[in-house]
Amino acid sequence: MSEEFQDLCFTEAENLYKRALEIQENLANENPEAYMPDFATTLNNLALLYSKTKQFNEAKSLYKRVIEIRENLANENKIRENCRTYVNAMKKYFNYTANMRHLYRDQHELEEWKELLISNLDQGFPIF
Helix, strand or coil, rough: CCHHHHHHHHHHHHHHHHHHHHCCCCCCCCCCCHHHHHHHHHHHHHHHHHHHCCCCHHHHHHHHHHHHHHHHHHHHHHHHHHHHHHHHHHHHCCCCCCCCCCHHHHHCCHHHHHHHHHHHCCCCCCCC
16 A cells, blocks of 8 residues: 555545544533543544554544543443442432432421421431
């Protein structure tokens, strides 16, 4: 394969990656949970292309962005997992259901709030 043809292939691949990134970024902005992983993968693929064509500064910039996205996704997954664990514990140990309600101090007078707290504690419900 001639060097000229190879350069043309890399240029075409770069353009296709950039177009895919535009589409995926728009989708990720609308629904990050569903589309951000694909966006990060395509960024990584473009970074690989830049590495192969010795465009190391461009590759480095994209790799940094990929790492940032992956770290954010990992943190969000931990938060979701912690929430699932919390909800499961509430269901298992306190018989909470999906229709449980939250009580907020600022929505009640002091005496009413005290009664609600005592009532919930008497029933074995946690207060937090």
